[in-house]
Amino acid sequence: MVRATVTTPADLLLVRNVSRRARLTFEALRGHYTRRGKSRADMVALSTMLSRNLCLYRDKRIVGPVPGVFVGDVFNYRAELIVVGLHNHTQAGIGYVPASLVSEGHPVATSIVSSGGYLDDSDGGDVLVYTGSGGRPRNGGEHHADQAFERGNLALAYSCKYGVEVRVIRCHDCDASPSAKLYVYDGLYKVESTSYGPGKSGREVCKFNLVRIPGQEELGSKIWHASRKLAAMLDTNTRPPGYITLDLAKGKEAVRIPVCNTVDQNTSPTEFEYIARPEFPPSMVPPKLARRRRCCIYSQTACGGGSSSRSSSCSCACLKRNGGGGPAYNADGTLVRGLPVVYECGVLCGCPLSCPNRVTQRGMTHRLEVFRSNETEWGVRTLDLIQPGAFICEFTGVAMDTAGNATGSSTYWGGILDPRKFPPRWREWGDASAALTDEGPSLFPQCPAPEYLLDVSLRRNFATYICHSGAPNAFVEFVNRGDENESWPHLMVFAMETIPPMCELSIDYGLDQ
Structure with missing residues (x-):
């Protein structure tokens, strides 16, 4: 003892x-x-x-x-x-x-x-x-x-x-x-x-x-009950004390993003243009084809379904690009295994948006809010319970190539996000090699390093307010859809662990390296 x-x-x-x-x-x-x-x-x-x-x-x-x-x-x-x-x-x-x-x-x-x-x-x-x-x-x-x-x-x-x-x-x-x-x-x-x-x-x-x-x-159970009451209040369009706005996104997201400040009078999160999707150059968008790709059909099983192992056979060409050929996501939409890049079905594929290999394309499902903090100035916390491996949000901004050629009109260079600096935290998610020694080595898809920067100075979403941590509860995963340019992957945030309501989100930006 x-x-x-x-x-x-x-x-x-x-x-x-x-x-x-x-x-x-x-x-x-x-x-x-x-x-x-x-x-x-x-x-x-x-x-x-x-x-x-x-x-x-x-x-x-x-x-x-x-x-x-x-x-x-x-x-x-x-x-x-x-x-x-x-x-x-x-x-x-x-x-x-x-x-x-x-x-x-x-x-x-x-x-x-x-x-x-x-x-x-x-x-x-x-x-x-x-x-x-x-x-x-x-x-x-x-x-x-x-x-x-x-x-x-x-x-x-x-x-x-x-x-x-x-x-x-x-x-x-x-x-x-x-x-x-x-x-x-x-x-x-x-x-x-x-x-x-x-x-x-x-x-x-x-x-x-x-x-x-x-x-x-503070009691975790007390916070749990308080978060339920707060979420119910926000759902009825009631603005609690300290809330600057009930929706920073102004309807551009599937769920509203409130902003709370009970510390001072700062309102800076409301002073930028909110964009729900990153703005990529035309070179990333594949040309329109006369006929859609036959990578998958209108069948949940054909696109994985989330019920079989990663090594199972599958007729979906997009899923086969994920290394083992099995589903990228479980039946509940959580990520099976962290990968250098997750290949989802895209706009030229034959499957509908409900396809189980299109999780990030359906948008946010968890209620999040931006809040003022004495420790991190501004941060992002969840109002819901987030399960491990669940998709949370995407980083948005104005994309530019690494030479600094932007697709938008911003000339301010103070807020640049470099995708290449995110450490490979994805390796930690879904890795059971410490216990399953007979499973053999993991098969990871091969992909080029990102070749773009994200200008988040004037046009962005709330994701840039997620704080840094050396022991993060979330991680950044590259996601490519269909025939998109592999050098311009989306920056998606997934939960690393069970995240309770009112807990601040954190990722590793590579600042400790």
Whole structure:
């Protein structure tokens, strides 16, 4: 049993990346097994990681904060909690260190998952009344037997006695999660008192009064509920305090982009011309053909469908350009694997816009907002839960060749985005090679380096306000459509991990290199 202490910014970045790498491997494995029709792909992925010793901190029991896990982090599966060392049970609500590993000879609890499933539970945010385990059927329902101070219940009692803090993870129902559940890490609590007596069911129950330790980040669950209320308000065209505009895009996007500033009077995001698509030169647009390409037909399966493996046969010529010939996207529209460039079907293809190989062409689906920040001046955050691998947005601006020949009329050269400077973060997404050693090397499509710059000084969209991070939660993926010029790929942003509501988006611009 150990207590981990991480203090320096460099160490914080290091442990964050270690935690993120473990989650990326889990998500890659889960997607791999899902595409192969495995039942409970999340548990199969966990089993694989356990067998390969890829789950973090299994050789030690950490008391207090877990390195690399931040208050407010969200998880779609209980298995993920084990992967990063936050909790150590897939079903039991109380994680604890057994007596044999504690010098005092008594078990102590390290974490709990609170889902409010017991009649006697009471949750006030900073104060949580948690009912112990046992006494009811495995699949839920009312208590049919008395609880006892044993196993996890006994461990929580000794955590109270010894003053050992407990990590609290709250479980919420969530339609946007693939598991229909969302697990939010809400920080450290102290078990202030315990009691034993008749509960609302008439049976004897163990109850624990937990109080949140002051000085931590705001409750992730509180932010979760607040974001829902905010989104509902914006959906009714009600302008909350501090909002400059309800739609920076002025109807040019599939969803509105509000701008919020509760810091000062700066309104600069509203002072440029908003364009929803990058403006490329005519040389990028393929000539019109008398007949559309027969790369694919009006069939979801023919264009991938997102249900088969990347190595499966496919008649779509665009999909075959993605290296392995399989689908670029899963059935839910998330990216299967990061690639040097993703080839989507284009305007000359025979398939409709609903084709599963046209994900980015259907536009944004997540509600985002530009906001004023004391740390990053301006940033972009999400109002929705964004799943790993989901398409978020595109960088727009006025394209010019690397010699500086612009297609627009801008003569201001202060805001130039160079696609060649983005590091290959795409390599991290969907990479399960650490666990699936028998899969063979990945087949990546060959493509030329981008040969253009993007002038974002006067005409652009909100994407340029996404902040930089050395441990980003999103990444830039090059996307080419149909017969477009391969040297002028689109700059698309995809989620690197599960991004909770009100979380700021970040990508790696290559500034640390």
